[in-house]
Amino acid sequence: MKTENQKAWFFVLPVLLLVAFNALIPMMTVVNYSVQETFGDNLFFWEGLTWFEQILRSDRFHAALGRQFMFTALILIIEIPLGIAIALSMPRKGFWVPVCLVLMALPMLIPWNVVGAMWNIFALPDIGLMGYFLNHVLGINYDMTQDPVAAWVTIITMDVWHWTSLVVLLAYAGLVSIPDAYYQAAKIDGASNWSVFRFIQLPKMKNVLTIAILLRFMDSFNIYTEPFVLTGGGPGNSTTLLSIDLVKIALGQFDLGPAAAMSLIYFAITLLVSWLFYTLMTKDDLN
Amino acid sequence: MAKITLKNLRHSYYTNPKGPQDFALKEVDLDWQDGGAYALLGPSGCGKSTLLNIISGLLVPSEGQILFDGNDMTTATPDQRNIAQVFQFPVIYDTMTVRENLAFPLKNRGVDPATIDQRVYEIAEMLEVTDMLDRRAAGLSPDNKQKISMGRGLVRDDVNVVMFDEPLTVIDPHLKWKLRTKLKELHQRVGRTMIYVTHDQTEALTFADQVVVMELGEVVQVGTPVELFERPAHTFVGHFIGSPGMNVLPAEIKNGVAHFYGHPVELEGPIKEGTSGKLEVGIRPEFVGLGDTGIEAHVRKVSDIGKHTVVDVEVGEHRVSAILNGAPPAKGDIVHLQFKPSQTRLYADGWLATDVVPESTATGEDAA
Amino acid sequence: MALVLNNITKVVRGVTHIKPTSLTLEKGHFNVLLGETGAGKTSLIKMMAGIDPIASGTVVMDGNDITKLNTQKRRISLVHQFFVNYPHMTVFDNIASPLRVAGMSKSEIEGRVGEAADILKLGPMLHRRPHELSGGQQQRCALARAIAKDSQAVFLDEPLANLDYKLREELRELLPELFADRGAVVVYATSEPEEALLLGGETALMVDGKVAQFGPTAEIYRAPSSLMAAQVFSDPPINHATVRKQGSAFHLGEVSWAAVGDAAGLTDGDYTVAIRPNHVLPNVSAEARVAVTGTVGVTELSGSESSAHFEFGDNGWVSLAHGTHPYSLGEDHTFYMNTDACLYFALDGNRVA
Secondary structure, three states: OHHHHHHHHHHHHHHHHHHHHHHHHHHHHHHHHHOEEEOOOOOEEEOOOHHHHHHHHOHHHHHHHHHHHHHHHHHHHHHHHHHHHHHHHOOOOOOHHHHHHHHHHHHHHOOHHHHHHHHHHHHOOOOOHHHHHHHHHOOOOOOOOOOHHHHHHHHHHHHHHHHHHHHHHHHHHHHHOOOHHHHHHHHHOOOOHHHHHHHHHHHHHHHHHHHHHHHHHHHHHOOOHHHHHHOOOOOOOOOOOHHHHHHHHHHHOOOHHHHHHHHHHHHHHHHHHHHHHHHHHHHHHHO | OOOEEEEEEEEEOOOOOOOHHHEEEEEEEEEEOOOOEEEEEOOOOOOHHHHHHHHHOOOOOOEEEEEEOOEEOOOOOHHHHOEEEEOOOOOOOOOOEHHHHHHHHHHHOOOOHHHHHHHHHHHHHHHOOHHHOOOEHHHOOHHHHHHHHHHHHHOOOOOOEEEEEOOOOOOOHHHHHHHHHHHHHHHHHHOOOEEEEEOOHHHHHHHOOEEEEEEOOEEEEEEOHHHHHHOOOEHHHHHHOOOOOOEEEEOEEEOOEEEEOOEEEOOOOOEOOOOOOOEEEEEOHHHEEEEOOOEEEEEEEEEEOOOOEEEEEEEOOEEEEEEEOOOOOOOOOEEEEEEOHHHEEEEEOOEEOEOOOOOOOOOHHHOO | OEEEEEEEEEEEOOEEEEEEEEEEEEOOOEEEEEOOOOOOHHHHHHHHHOOOOOOEEEEEEOOEEOOOOOHHHOOEEEEOOOOOOOOOOOHHHHHHHHHHHOOOOHHHHHHHHHHHHHHOOOHHHOOOOHHHOOHHHHHHHHHHHHHHOOOOEEEEEOOOOOOOHHHHHHHHHHHHHHHHOOOOEEEEEEOOHHHHHHHOOEEEEEEOOEEEEEEEHHHHHHOOOEHHHHHHOOOOOOEEEEEEEEOOEEEEOOEEEEOOHHHHHOOOEEEEEEEOHHHEEOOOOOOOOEEEEEEEEEEEEOOOEEEEEEEOOOOEEEEEEEOOOOOOOOOEEEEEEOHHHOEEEOOOOEEOO
């Protein structure tokens, strides 16, 4: 057995190296920056936890973090139920199954910056299809470059359009794996459609939904490209999510120390919330 | 509670069946008496699951009618038919406790809570699951899960029929026996019509008072276990029921006497008039004995299975099995076979072609 | 020439799954592992096949220690309960795949596949894919792959469990012939006592991750070494009760019978008596003479045999008799024990007579 174990390590080694280069080393660089001050020229001054304190006390950080949580909460509240609903209404066998699946998968195949650019043009009040329609056909005053509410509605709609498919596909996979006997038994037991959903479909989808929620949480909490391309964080700071703010500090202001500290806090929050989600959603399975 | 009648049922899974081969069910006429314990027995693909789904209302037949106490229920939903069904794999509601699972069919029908409590308790007692009533059903072992599935079928006292679709498939052999016994006991206690679908002859024969044997979409024979065992109406029944199954040997008639491999064979009674076609002699291994005279055979294999010995012999190129008690011959021995006349029958094109002489009514006591 | 296990154990995260097990599995007949689900049959097979690690002990094949040899390098075949075939390959390619891996010549592969397909009646289906086959045919394909390969050991893990009753009977008939002259050690796991008896050979009774008894199948059926072994090897379950021996007789409640043979030499005291259902009969006969009376519960009729459950002793008892017998539920019925067939166990479960 020993020889086999060593062989196994040998095979895992490339992955370990990759992870080290990919994650650990950059992260250590970030840790390094987060406790020092630099003015370029490779000159560093020890700062200890100053940056962390500064970030955690900063109103700007609190506001960005609040916006970030709000964004994630909204898209989860919309995408998860919507995804389940679409999955439930999809056919379970026959000709339309592959058609629906391909249609569903399409938005996810589009690169993120393209999505941002697409929606940006789409929403332009004078020439964008949606912007024009809202302003000139429906007479709604819509301009996301001026109105924070319009900007929020647009980035949320964009994300829902882009990512609900993921929830749909996962929920659908969960649904089709339920044996027919369950539906037949429920019919015989006289269960209502709601009962079928509540006691058969939802419990059987639980595992895939856990994955869907985790993926959507992590993705949306770290989202950058699409809203940046779409609104650039504006109008004002109204759609400046945490990631956008971070890039502003790091690259815009070149405050590497605070940006590094912020990244680490950001990372810690993502990790903590993911862990919380996971523990809460799988706690029943342990009994 | 109701008598269930199947009238001229035919079913095809094709929209435009072209011939008999496209029918999963070819012409079925059956009566299921109220309170009976029935089994529907046959190999996979014989149409028994189709028939079951038609009775439960999960499938509407292409042709024919299903009557419950004379009322046409052919297109009624499972819910309207007041039936219960237990599936091959235990169906339980994972998030509910055992109690909630058992109460579910009653709750859906708006039964008052006090009655629900009482019924659930009674059923739990019968199934011996009272101590797990408040446990989550998801964590139970397969046999207990299947008990809960059965419980949900039995908890309603207004069901017309409880149907079991190979319910012991996922149960361990040593527990199968217990659950089968439990089921039989439940039937004797609640006296409700039960239909048990299976490919396992032991399960069918031990559970049912009346067994319906199916093959290729047709009912081959309906009878009590003893009838099916002792006087199979078709060689398929003889082969399918019994372990090993009935010996079916090629025969010919010379001067009105059946012959197998050149030896005259005495039958249970006279050969039916006009018998022709492919002729075969059917004799169960239980009724093949060894003696000093008889058909000469060569012993191929001897299996001691504890309670008796199964001996496989060859007569020319034909194989014959015999079940023996007492000292068995050794492999390679030459033996002489004797067929018990009262249990030896002639079959023409598969169907029974002898009549019984009235006085020699065969009983099971004769079994070797 | 045999597969020898020397004190092998399996430990998963500190929990012992297989207690020290030593077995010598010979060629030329079936070696049956009989036990309930969870008794460790599959674990033991996986250990012998090199799929699961062995915590301690050695596995020796024909005199060579193969404990540390990779599964791929062992010349073995394994047939599962579930029909495992390569879905994208035809039956021919499925059977041929291990031969191709072994680097056999094309003509030899064709010869071997043809032979295996002939025996298993797969000839007309060689060009089909597994999903076009019935369950029985799929399992025959898996079996053909096992016999075409030149294996030193063939492991069959409940290969018939998922098949229809009659198919099971046919294949069970075929199996011993199939492997008779292959020169491989054949190990067959099953949970059905009758299957073990039909396959013959030698049987290892497995209980709770260890071998309770090992020996010629019919012999250990007749002479179980412990109550546990007798229970594993009995379907329906073996009847048992606590009896008191006093002088030259056994007393079970009001029933008593003479102690004969080995049982006569037992010291006075309490024992457990066990008797198979087919030795408790509804009619008195020369062998079955000792009357026991109990209230009849469930009765079952299987055509050739009828069984009755009745309340007796600490547990319910079962009678299994040839023919049909009229019983009615809830009525007292007298059954007759063939006490010559009784097995006696000390209260710790070890057989004493």
